[in-house]
């Protein structure tokens with residue numbers, strides 16, 4: 260055996276054993292429908308790299324990441340030019356995770372990767388509720404004629420989950436038609452108190468949490484394809500997540516890091532730290 264230390268390719272603190280894990284982390288390096296600036300295909304590998312700069316202890320949560328039981332499956336090898344086949348591969352992988360009675364933790368990639376994962380989740384949990392953090396509503400019925408796009412993903416999710424089962428946080432950009440839908444179904448939390456009230460209604464149900472990282476303000480998260488000023492701070496976002504303590508979270512994804520738009524590399528670190536806190540909160 261060689262005695263020098265080697266750096267694992269996997270996430271820091273990930274368990275080696277799939278069978279023992281509660282959560283399965285899957286990198287999904289897909290950015291085929293990005294409407295403005297592509298690059299999210301590089302998100303998962305740079306987040307994984309950034310994870311090695313994290314401490315395993317979170318002072319805010321007073322918990323240590325070493326005791327979180329998650330398996331890092333690595334990155335899916337996807338046929339980039341073929342959207343439908345890509346979505347099939349993601350869905351089948353998520354189905355395997357749910358069939359093994361584990362929870363899905365997807366790392367994008369663009370936001371469309373949420374759709375097949377949530378379809379797989381919905382096949383197992385019919386009464387799923389969805390928590391959606393994003394700067395954008397993603398409620399368009401089509402984007403330039405395309406029904407399947409990162410700009411339509413939550414609308415497609417609503418097709419089977421129902422608009423009344425979606426709670427949104429941080430939405431601050433979109434056409435009036437999207438905001439009319441938001442008002443009609445009262446999906447958008449107006450601050451943290453309203454968020455808590457909305458959570459009351461779903462506290463006994465399985466929940467899928469999808470976080471588009473552009474919900475954060477571009478001043479702390481510039482590495483994304485469609486940045487929107489006026490977003491949450493990291494502390495704001497954590498406060499929302501802490502409100503969710505005790506919920507039955509059965510799936511999570513964190514999407515839309517496009518690391519090369521942030522030359523400082525800070526955005527990948529922000530994403531990695533957020534993922535650590537999510538796993539600590541919902542382990």
Ligand SMILES: [Mn+2]
Nearest residue numbers: 394395471473
């Ligand atoms: Mn977005």
